Amino acid sequence: MNTDWDDAYDNSGHIEGAAEYPPKWAGLAQTFRDDLTLDGRAELDLAYGDEAREKLDIFLPQGAATGLAVFAHGGFWKAFDKSTWSHLATGAVSRGWAVCLPSYTLAPDARISHITRQFARAVEFAARRIDGPIRLAGHSAGGHLVSRMVCTDSPLQASPSRRIDHVLSISGVHDLRPLLRTTMNETLQLDEAEATSESAALCRPVDPCSVTCWVGAEERPAFVAQNDLLAHAWEELGARTKSVHAPAKHHFNVIEDLCDPDSELTRDFIG
Secondary structure, eight states, X not given: OOOOHHHHXXXXXXXXXXXXXXXXXXXXXXXXXXXXXXXXXXXXXXXXXXXXXXXXXXXXXXSSOSOEEEEEOOSTTSSOOGGGSGGGGHHXXXXXXXEEEEOOOOTTSSOHHHHHHHHHHHHHHHHHHSOSOEEEEEETHHHHHHHHTTBTTOXXXXXXXXXXXXXXXXXXXXXXXXXXXXXXXXXXXOOHHHHHHTOGXXXXXXXXXXXXXEEETTSOHHHHHHHHHHHHXXXXXXXXXXXXXXXXXXXXXXXXXGGOTTSHHHHHHHO
16 A cells, blocks of 8 residues: 555645634634733743743643643644643633643754653643642644653653643654654654654553543544554553544644633543
């Protein structure tokens, strides 16, 4: 079978009005940041490291936080930053959680293994500021990053690792080896060794481990397959997993329910 791997992972080319989504996200995110800044509940551009993009935002609930929820953004490790996604904290903040959104260095300025270590440092930084249980969620490339935090070879320190009680990977990429055959790899610069070691589906999950693999039912077949791969592989290794195919959702609107505190997606994220 000859597979066009560029087309297999091309979301924009298969979503009507795809170009309208990034400016919409940026506008919603800016409004959310402005509102919480006025309310004194936004801590913006906190440095969790020395690199230029090692910054994160924390949004606080009314009153004491139940715990820490961290969201990792997508963009194939080569696009976007934290400021495009602030509004996705709405649901969790409304339900009493502090929400952290980190940026990280983008490819080609960083390899994916370096980005994984950066995200771990961001979680560690936020965990020192916010007590309680930790929940992780990520979209697309972010789904990869949050899944890597609960692998046995995760770079995450033991103290915050023990506090993670659930991971939500939304449209995550869990086997990176197919990306070796895409033109985007000219930017990602993956080789066989890194694609293998950074594939959560090829790693062993920590014990205990609770993971939901969530994907839009209308996404590209490659993303549906990636979603189910992690759920099935880790279930066989003893993790508590669940695979959800969200009806009428594609790669760009599958995350929107994080803005709704009563949505099934938000409830899975923070309970």
